[in-house]
Amino acid sequence: xxxxxxxxxxxxxxxxxxxxxxxxxxxxxxxxxxxxxxxxxxxxxxxxxxxxxxxxxxxxxxxxxxxxxxxxxxxxxxxxxxxxxxxxxxxxxxxxxxxxxxxxxxxxxxxxxxxxxxxxxxxxxxxxxxxxxxxxxxxxxxxxxxxxxxxxxxxxxxxxxxxxxxxxxxxxxxxxxxxxxxxxxxxxxxxxxxxxxxxxxxxxxxxxxxxxxxxxxxxxxxxxxxxxxxxxxxxxxxxxxxxxxxxxxxxxxxxxxxxxxxxxxxxxxxxxxxxxxxxxxxxxxxxxxxxxxxxxxxxxxxxxxxxxxxxxxxxxxxxxxxxxxxxxxxxxxxxxxxxxxxxxxxxxxxxxxxxxxxxxxxxxxxxxxxxxxxxxxxxxxxxxxxxxxxxxxxxxxxxxxxxxxxxxxxxxxxxxxxxxxxxxxxxxxxxxxxxxxxxxxxxxxxxxxxxxxxxxxxxxxxxxx
Ligand SMILES: *[C@@H]1O[C@H](CO)[C@@H](O)[C@H](O)[C@H]1NC(C)=O
Ligand SMILES: *[C@@H]1O[C@H](CO)[C@@H](O)[C@H](O)[C@H]1NC(C)=O
Ligand SMILES: *[C@@H]1O[C@H](CO)[C@@H](O)[C@H](O)[C@H]1NC(C)=O
Ligand SMILES: *[C@@H]1O[C@H](CO)[C@@H](O)[C@H](O)[C@H]1NC(C)=O
Ligand SMILES: *[C@@H]1O[C@H](CO)[C@@H](O)[C@H](O)[C@H]1NC(C)=O
Ligand SMILES: *[C@@H]1O[C@H](CO)[C@@H](O)[C@H](O)[C@H]1NC(C)=O
Numbered sequence: 001x002x003x004x005x006x007x008x009x010x011x012x013x014x015x016x017x018x019x020x021x022x023x024x025x026x027x028x029x030x031x032x033x034x035x036x037x038x039x040x041x042x043x044x045x046x047x048x049x050x051x052x053x054x055x056x057x058x059x060x061x062x063x064x065x066x067x068x069x070x071x072x073x074x075x076x077x078x079x080x081x082x083x084x085x086x087x088x089x090x091x092x093x094x095x096x097x098x099x100x101x102x103x104x105x106x107x108x109x110x111x112x113x114x115x116x117x118x119x120x121x122x123x124x125x126x127x128x129x130x131x132x133x134x135x136x137x138x139x140x141x142x143x144x145x146x147x148x149x150x151x152x153x154x155x156x157x158x159x160x161x162x163x164x165x166x167x168x169x170x171x172x173x174x175x176x177x178x179x180x181x182x183x184x185x186x187x188x189x190x191x192x193x194x195x196x197x198x199x200x201x202x203x204x205x206x207x208x209x210x211x212x213x214x215x216x217x218x219x220x221x222x223x224x225x226x227x228x229x230x231x232x233x234x235x236x237x238x239x240x241x242x243x244x245x246x247x248x249x250x251x252x253x254x255x256x257x258x259x260x261x262x263x264x265x266x267x268x269x270x271x272x273x274x275x276x277x278x279x280x281x282x283x284x285x286x287x288x289x290x291x292x293x294x295x296x297x298x299x300x301x302x303x304x305x306x307x308x309x310x311x312x313x314x315x316x317x318x319x320x321x322x323x324x325x326x327x328x329x330x331x332x333x334x335x336x337x338x339x340x341x342x343x344x345x346x347x348x349x350x351x352x353x354x355x356x357x358x359x360x361x362x363x364x365x366x367x368x369x370x371x372x373x374x375x376x377x378x379x380x381x382x383x384x385x386x387x388x389x390x391x392x393x394x395x396x397x398x399x400x401x402x403x404x405x406x407x408x409x410x411x412x413x414x415x416x417x418x419x420x421x422x423x424x425x426x427x428x429x430x431x432x433x434x435x436x437x438x439x440x441x442x443x444x445x446x447x448x449x450x451x452x453x454x455x456x457x458x459x460x461x462x463x464x465x
Contacts, residue, residue, distance in 0.1 A: 023052050024053055024063065024089070024090065025087070025089070027123060028053075028089060028090055028123060029052065029053055031120055031124060032053050032057075032093075034123075035093065035120050038109065038116070039095055039107050039117065040105060040106055040107055040108040041108065042108055043105075043106075045058075045105075058105045059102055059104050060092070060093065060094030060095060060104035060105060061090060061093060061094075062091050062093075062129075063088050063089060063090055063091060064088070065087070066086060066087055066088075066126060067086050068087060070082060089124070089126035090124050090126065091127060091128045091129065092130075093121070093124070093127065093130055093131070094129075094131040095135050096131075096165075097134045098134070104133070107132075107135035107137075110141055112142060112143055113143075113144065114144060114146060114168075115146040115152070118153065119152050121153055124154055125154055127156055127157055128157065128158045129160075130157060132163070133163045133165075134163075134165070135165055136166070136168040137164075137165065137167055138167045139167070141167065142167050142169040143167055143168055145170035145171070145172070145191060147170065147171065147173060149172070149173045150173045150176045150178060150196070151173070156180070157180070158183065159182060159183040160183070160184050160185070160186075162185065162191075163187050163188055164187070164188040165188065166189065167190065170191060170193075171191070172186070172192075172212070174194065174196050174197060175197045176196040176198055176199060177196075177199045181201060181202055182201055182202060182203045182204070183203060184198070184207075185204065185207075186206070187207070187208045187209050187210070187230075188210075189209075189210050191210045191211065193212065194213060194214035194217075195207065195212060195214065195216060195220070195236075197217070198219070198222065198223050199223075201225065202223045202226055203226060203227055203228070204227065204228040206230040207230070208232045208254070209233040211234065211235055212235065212236060213235040213236065213237065215237060215241075216231070216236060216240065216255075216260075217241075219243075220247070221246045224246075224249065225249060227249050227252070227273075229247065229254070231255050232255065232258070233256070233258075234257075234258055235258065236259065237258075237260065237261070238260065238261070238262075239260065239261055239262025240260060240262065240284075242267055244265070245268050245269075245270045245271055246270060247271065248270060248271065248272060249273055250273060252276045253274060253276065253277050253278070255278070256278045256280045256281050256282070256302065258282050259282065259283055260279070260284060261282070262286070263284065263287070264289050264292075266290070266291040268289055268292060268295070269293075269294035269295060271295060272295065272296070272297060274297060274298055275300070276299060276300045277295075277298060277300070277301045277302070278302040279303050279306065280302045280303060280304040281305045283306065283307060284303070284306040284307065284308055285308060286310075287308060287309060287313075288303065288308060288312065288313050288315070288333075289313075290315055292313075292315050293313070293314075293315030293319050294318065295319050296321070298319055298322060298323060299322050299323060300323070300324060300325040300327075301323065301325070301327070302325070303327065304327040304329035304330055304331065305331075306330075306331055307332055309331065309332040309333065309334070310333065310335075311334060311335035312335065312337065312358075313338075314340055316340045316343070316344040317344050321344070321346060321347070323348055324349045324372075325348075325349060325350040326348065326351050326352065327350070327352045328352060328356070329353070329355050330354070330355040330356070331356055332356065332357060333353070333356040333358055334356070334357040334358065334359070335360075336361075336363075337353065337363055337378075337383075339363035339364075341365070341366065342363055342365025342366040342369055345368075347372055348372055348373055349372055350373070350375045351369065351375070351376045353381070354379040354381070354402065355379065355381075356381050357381065357382060358378075359381070360383065360385075361383065362378065362385065362386075366389070367388045367389060367390065370393040373397070375397070375401075377402040378402065379403065379404050379406070380404070381405070381406050382407070382408065383406040383409055384406070384408020384410075385410065385428075386409075386411065386428045387410070387412075387425065394422055409425055410427060411427060411428060412427075
């Protein structure tokens with residue numbers, strides 16, 4: 001036997017031994033078939049995937065090696081050791097239609113009781129992720145979550161993701177703290193119940209678009225690793241607990257579209273890493289906290305449609321540098337628009353201050369927003385005086401510059417140059433113009449056009465003659 005041949009034999013041997021080591025334990029293989037058959041009994045899964053499911057499985061099945069370390073045991077005088085090896089286990093199960101390119105097993109599960117389905121997952125002692133997308137979608141019947149969901153799932157689970165499952169109903173079990181969850185995402189379901197007791201390992205909690213009720217539990221402060229907290233579009237009541245502001249690693253906090261009342265705690269300033277704060281469409285009161293001015297990482301702040309009231313505070317100097325979006329619509333805000341908003345908001349794209357009780361002039365400093373702003377809404381306030389924006393800006397924004405519903409606003413510049421949102425505004429009186437803005441002459445282009453037209457008519461006339 002030459003060297004090449006022996007090498008081949010060796011590598012074949014290696015391949016054989018490594019595939020042997022790969023094999024999924026029969027209990028897991030059978031449990032996987034049972035899950036598939038439960039989720040969709042109309043597919044013959046055993047014929048479709050007859051081999052080891054870690055080698056050939058539907059999309060969405062993931063396996064991983066787990067080393068079995070060498071272990072030694074000294075009994076009296078003798079030392080006996082077992083060699084280290086690896087074994088293969090299912091670590092991820094993904095179900096439901098995601099896209100044509102990720103054809104996870106399609107679901108056809110219509111039973112109203114999902115207890116036996118979820119109980120099957122305890123047969124995967126290395127499962128880290130369980131994912132259902134567009135899986136429970138029946139229009140005619142609901143499938144209830146098991147009341148003891150978290151107790152049924154394997155104690156290794158880190159990701160539980162249930163997205164767009166409109167026929168999934170039932171209540172969330174009150175205690176999820178026994179699982180080492182990093183991500184708990186339940187979104188777009190008919191699930192109700194209260195926010196459960198959560199494990200401190202959690203990094204993402206998304207419970208948006210369900211029917212979750214009750215209050216945000218103060219115990220949420222255990223989850224110091226949380227960076228995403230999205231509880232939007234539910235029926236949450238009560239106030240924002242102070243403990244919420246101890247979550248110093250939060251990057252996104254979205255509580256919009258609930259019934260949360262009370263004030264925004266001034267300690268919100270503790271959320272130093274927060275980039276998105278959305279509290280819009282709630283019943284918050286008590287003014288915009290000045291503590292917000294310390295939130296230097298904030299990129300977007302949406303408080304619209306609450307009963308917050310008070311004035312717009314002078315909070316922009318430190319926090320203004322990163323802000324791209326401000327939604328302060330329908331808050332019952334009074335007083336003036338601070339000139340500092342123009343001075344410090346260097347990156348602002350979106351500004352909504354509409355449907356408030358703001359009065360006084362639009363500060364000329366807001367003109368500094370022109371280089372970045374794409375949408376400015378000052379509609380339905382009590383603002384007066386000249387609009388400070390340049391004609392170029394007015395034209396660029398078009399209908400995304402909203403100034404209507406302010407009886408006192410007026411425009412400077414010659415008649416005939418009214419464009420976009422300025423069209424409806426009256427001319428400012430001369431005495432009212434502190435800093436006249438030259439608006440370029442739009443009519444000159446039309447005049448030129450007319451001249452060309454006259455020349456054409458003349459030429460035509462000559463031809464006819
Ligand atoms: C070590 O060996 C003894 C006797 O065979 C056995 O009872 C014990 O469980 C072993 N310990 C470990 C850690 O394997
Ligand atoms: C230790 O190993 C020796 C040789 O393998 C064997 O004869 C002896 O019975 C062993 N003793 C114990 C306590 O297991
Ligand atoms: C789903 O189940 C129904 C019977 O309840 C069957 O008629 C249909 O073909 C199944 N759909 C798929 C995609 O398996
Ligand atoms: C759902 O099924 C489990 C067993 O599979 C059973 O113990 C439980 O009572 C059932 N729940 C309902 C509401 O029927
Ligand atoms: C301009 O002055 C006239 C007369 O003083 C007044 O009727 C009108 O309301 C003023 N226009 C604006 C926009 O303030
Ligand atoms: C605007 O253009 C018209 C016609 O070309 C001209 O009569 C008028 O003086 C111009 N106005 C300004 C402010 O340039």
